[in-house]
Amino acid sequence: MARIAFERLAHGYPGSSAYALKPMDMVWEDAGAYALLGPSGCGKTTLLNIVSGLLRPREGRVSFDGRDVTALSTERRNVAQVFQFPVVYDTMTVRENLAFPLRNRGVPAAAVRARVEHVAGLLGLTAMLDRRARNLGADDKQKISLGRGLVRDDVAAILFDEPLTVIDPHLKWELRSRLKELHRQVPVTMIYVTHDQTEALTFADRVVVMSEGEVVQVGTPEALFDRPAHSFVGHFIGSPGMNFLPCAVEGDTAILAGGHKVGLPRAYPQLAGKVELGIRPEFAAVAMDGLPVTVRRVEDLGRRRIARVELDGVPFAATLPEGMAVPAEPRLALDPARLHVYADGRLAEGEG
């Protein structure tokens, strides 16, 4: 159990001066559930490997509970890691697999036995303790990987590197909720790397969104949805992602490219760079009055319908309210409270 802090942490791979991970400062609280979310190559696995000690950062410091661990090896850091592909020791039984980390550390046999039984109980592996690990399904193997982390009661953090990649869809949900439940029972810092927003948003108390080696936003799932700090977060979180309309802002009015004016919930100072108006499809509805649009097609997602429209030639996703047919002269109604203004991709702070 540990509070993990990064100070001016940055990393680049050998032979390249570019940063794979741009300089950053961050603190992860003890016993928190964090998700690192971002597309492939955004640096999330690099960051995870720096925490576990498999990678040594080029710059900056990592500390666990204030103790500098930057130079410590993986073995001495007391972290556990669950990998993308299940790693089990083929020739051993489930029990021996779970006992392996304890035996390596010279824990007495009686204590090993008790811990293994306890962890097997938490994970629902009790019935298969004496089976060979290699014959189990991918989901059970992942539970064993996780169990090898949980079995050490002094573990500082458990790291998950896209652990559900090879799990069948119908088992993903079960494993994910078990993980969440486990975190409530065992208060240990958990860090979960994924490119799947559903996994990140359901697992984590706080989501760290990364893009191109940079942390673009750290926040609760609600904050990421309601107030994306960066247009990347807007795009990446939500399905479909946030809409962005090029505009100019004067005080509390946005003037769209086509000349339409939209009232904003707050007044903004003079903004430099590329200015855009952002709104989620959930808060923009096809209506009888509002901004004139053309409807290109309607996607039925079952629970709701998304209308793909064009507003002055800019593609835009909006909600088609339940029971409503596409009107002859479709218009777009925006919820003014949900409008955000972005300058050069970053959320602009308004007044009032």
Add this chain to the structure above:
Amino acid sequence: MAKPLDNRAWFLVLPVVALVAFSALIPVMTVVNYSVQDSFGNNEFFWNGTGWFKELLDPSTDLGGRFFDALWRTLLFSALCLLIEVPLGIGVALTLPRKGWGVAASLVLLALPLLIPWNVVGTIWQVFARRDIGLLGAAVNGLGIEYNYAQTPLAAWVTVVAMDVWHWTSLVVLLCYAGLRAIPDAYYQAAKVDGASSWAVFRAIQLPKMQRVLTIAILLRFMDSFMIYTEPFVVTGGGPGNATTFLSIDLVKIALGQFDLGKAAAMSIVYNLIVLTVCWVFFATTTRSQSEAVQ
């Protein structure tokens, strides 16, 4: 609609049948035919039934004694080769570099002995180990150790086994290396996280993952060493005395030296059956243990 039946299709397999007949069937049946007859030259043959086989499998007879002596020698030779080459091969494979220019360099160097023809290997060692002009032989004798493979059986055995190790350990190394390279990095990372020592990594990850390639390596090395002929024949000619006369060498002595075609044919059939049986038993037990593990 009834399908037209046309047995002429059988003619299409005739070329293969003819080829197999000439390359395998007829030679094998000739040997089987010889094994139940006795010859006194001039192409005259007399029916002998199972006589040769009875004599061969009875150690109290001349032929049987000779056969069992050669068989134990050959088994000892195979055992020594396996005992040295397999652990050594695994050891070398573990120390090979995993990336960089060293990979290509070491693989090429290791493959070199495998590319040398058997009789050339024999000639190299025959000269290399000579006490008068050979680098190894002269050096060992220079150190004050009496070493002459042409005179003492122990020296002959050391030379022949060393030669086989030199020639074939690379094969085990290459197979093991391939097995090791197939292990994903995540296993090593997980072992680090679990605090495993390098011995624990070897026992828990590397050895189990090499099991399949090791099965193949052991099978190949057993068959090859059990059937070895050319190299010891070139170096020692089976001597001194009969010290390094392995089954294959003895077989050639009987067949071509004494021209006892009947005895030699019976012996080669038994020899062949031993190789087949050992390989089958080995393969059956290892694959069964693997399939049990998969259930």
